[in-house]
Amino acid sequence: MNHQAFPQCHLLRWIPPVLLLLAVMLFAGSPALAQAPQKLSPDAVSMEDPGSELWRQIRQRGTSEPVGTSQVRSVESGVLINDLGERWAEFRMQELKHWGKYPLLLVIVILVVFYLLRGRVDIEGGLSGRMLHRFTHYERALHWVMASIFLFLGVTGLILLFGRSSLIPVFGKEVFSILASLSKEGHNLFGPLFAVSVVLMFFQFVRRNIYAKGDLSWLLKGGGFIGKGHVTGGFFNMGEKTWYWIFILVGAAVSISGMILLFPNFGQGRVIMGLSHVVHGIGSIVLMTIAIGHMYLGSIGSEGSLEAMKTGYVDYNWAAAHHDRWARECKDNNAVISPEQFAALIGEEPPRVSTGKPAVEVKS
Amino acid sequence: MIGEFIDGPLWYISSIVFVVAVVWRIIVILSFGRKKNLAKPRYSAGGGAMATILRRFFPYREFYEVSKFRIVAGYMFHIGLFALLFFAVPHIEFITSISGLSWAAMPHWAFILAAELSFFGLMYLFVFRLTNPVTRMLTTRGEYLGSVLVFVVMLTGCLALGRSHEFLRLFHLLSVELLLLYMPFSSLMHAFTFPFSRGFTGAVYHRRGLNI
Numbered sequence: 126m127n128h129q130a131f132p133q134c135h136l137l138r139w140i141p142p143v144l145l146l147l148a149v150m151l152f153a154g155s156p157a158l159a160q161a162p163q164k165l166s167p168d169a170v171s172m173e174d175p176g177s178e179l180w181r182q183i184r185q186r187g188t189s190e191p192v193g194t195s196q197v198r199s200v201e202s203g204v205l206i207n208d209l210g211e212r213w214a215e216f217r218m219q220e221l222k223h224w225g226k227y228p229l230l231l232v233i234v235i236l237v238v239f240y241l242l243r244g245r246v247d248i249e250g251g252l253s254g255r256m257l258h259r260f261t262h263y264e265r266a267l268h269w270v271m272a273s274i275f276l277f278l279g280v281t282g283l284i285l286l287f288g289r290s291s292l293i294p295v296f297g298k299e300v301f302s303i304l305a306s307l308s309k310e311g312h313n314l315f316g317p318l319f320a321v322s323v324v325l326m327f328f329q330f331v332r333r334n335i336y337a338k339g340d341l342s343w344l345l346k347g348g349g350f351i352g353k354g355h356v357t358g359g360f361f362n363m364g365e366k367t368w369y370w371i372f373i374l375v376g377a378a379v380s381i382s383g384m385i386l387l388f389p390n391f392g393q394g395r396v397i398m399g400l401s402h403v404v405h406g407i408g409s410i411v412l413m414t415i416a417i418g419h420m421y422l423g424s425i426g427s428e429g430s431l432e433a434m435k436t437g438y439v440d441y442n443w444a445a446a447h448h449d450r451w452a453r454e455c456k457d458n459n460a461v462i463s464p465e466q467f468a469a470l471i472g473e474e475p476p477r478v479s480t481g482k483p484a485v486e487v488k489s
Numbered sequence: 490m491i492g493e494f495i496d497g498p499l500w501y502i503s504s505i506v507f508v509v510a511v512v513w514r515i516i517v518i519l520s521f522g523r524k525k526n527l528a529k530p531r532y533s534a535g536g537g538a539m540a541t542i543l544r545r546f547f548p549y550r551e552f553y554e555v556s557k558f559r560i561v562a563g564y565m566f567h568i569g570l571f572a573l574l575f576f577a578v579p580h581i582e583f584i585t586s587i588s589g590l591s592w593a594a595m596p597h598w599a600f601i602l603a604a605e606l607s608f609f610g611l612m613y614l615f616v617f618r619l620t621n622p623v624t625r626m627l628t629t630r631g632e633y634l635g636s637v638l639v640f641v642v643m644l645t646g647c648l649a650l651g652r653s654h655e656f657l658r659l660f661h662l663l664s665v666e667l668l669l670l671y672m673p674f675s676s677l678m679h680a681f682t683f684p685f686s687r688g689f690t691g692a693v694y695h696r697r698g699l700n701i
């Protein structure tokens with residue numbers, strides 16, 4: 126036998142099945158075959174791919190338990206390919222990145238439109254100048270520390286999630302690379318501080334955020350932003366309480382999932398890491414979306430609100446409008462101070478009085 | 490071009506200014522002197538100085554009750570910053586490269602913990618300064634600038650932790666150089682002068698028979 130001819134003959138024997146396979150593949154993709162049941166030619170040769178079963182087992186479709194064995198003793202060392210990893214990557218790259226931006230954009234558009242149509246929600250009767258003590262120094266410091274960390278994590282998180290698609294076209298790859306690197310380091314560093322803030326916020330404010338009788342009427346009147354009419358509220362109204370509980374619960378979920386991602390050396394596998402990432406991404410977007418609304422209402426959206434976190438004191442009329450039950454309680458306890466007393470306490474000029482009208486009387 | 494300037498001349502200039510100005514200020518403080526006290530001392534001035542230097546690390550109980558968060562935050566910040574400055578791997582490597590000196594670095598988890606403590610403490614104290622009317626009134630612009638500079642130095646250092654970009658390292662070095670140039674002429678000098686201040690107070694009062 127010719128030594129040169131043998132290999133050629135060997136290869137030639139494979140040509141028909143390969144052509145057959147190509148033909149089957151081509152027809153399999155045709156619309157006609159996609160609609161009609163596939164009919165194989167009587168001459169067709171039935172061949173089973175010897176590798177398909179092997180890859181099916183390696184990919185572990187339909188099971189989350191490792192089926193392989195390895196000398197390496199570590200988490201999921203018996204897994205060669207994790208099928209869930211691909212699904213996680215698809216979720217992150219396609220669904221989370223695509224849908225994640227809409228809530229953030231939507232809430233900004235809604236607030237801009239609302240502000241243009243309704244403007245700032247002013248206090249009924251204007252500012253009286255008489256003040257109530259609302260937050261201690263510790264509470265305000267804790268709030269602003271937490272807010273600063275939250276904003277930093279929000280910005281760096283958005284860079285990490287959307288930066289590749291939105292920043293590279295604007296700044297180029299080199300600048301994005303630097304931004305992504307510092308965002309990753311900063312996000313990882315400040316993440317645990319956010320978790321600590323959530324815990325401290327929980328203990329500091331939980332007692333005043335338990336739902337109470339009368340909160341539901343706040344909800345029915347849309348918090349006073351929809352329509353007219355007085356809304357009743359205690360130290361925190363129902364909207365603030367709901368924001369508090371969302372912040373605590375979703376913040377805890379985001380913090381725990383972030384810790385799982387940040388410290389992968391505690392035995393968690395890739396499935397838990399993937400799920401944590403999903404929880405982290407969705408939870409963060411939920412928090413950021415509501416936080417934008419919170420920032421709006423706490424600043425330009427509502428007259429007198431920012432004072433509470435700036436000086437710790439609020440105008441009596443503001444309290445009567447948004448937290449009438451608490452305002453009444455303060456009045457009964459003689460806790461309302463004059464503009465001069467307030468000025469002496471904070472070391473500034475007496476507060477601005479917008480109308481000069483007396484304080485709004487809270488109905489008993 | 491700018492990178493070479495930050496890495497070279499600016500580093501040397503800021504280091505020299507820092508060392509010379511700190512030494513000069515300490516010499517000035519020590520050379521103030523005071524009139525000789527002819528009264529018979531009740532207790533040793535030196536012992537009082539040492540005792541006060543150490544005792545002031547522990548807050549008075551009466552003060553602690555009203556300012557415990559600030560005290561805790563202060564310790565978090567200072568201990569964290571000390572650990573970051575002297576026991577972080579990149580800093581030890583840097584000091585070794587210029588002086589040949591070396592010592593054991595803290596592990597990565599300890600670095601992260603120190604950074605967390607330090608940042609939380611500094612941010613809390615900074616916000617407290619802004620929101621408390623008394624501290625806001627007492628705080629000068631220079632002190633705000635000092636706090637911001639320290640924060641920026643810590644932040645840029647931590648953002649460059651990945652050592653992935655030369656830009657981030659230079660940014661950190663630039664902020665350090667600005668701090669070195671500013672520190673000797675600001676209240677941040679308390680890092681060097683606190684033993685003299687405490688010691689002086691303790692010596693004077695202990696000599697009179699008072700334990701403060």
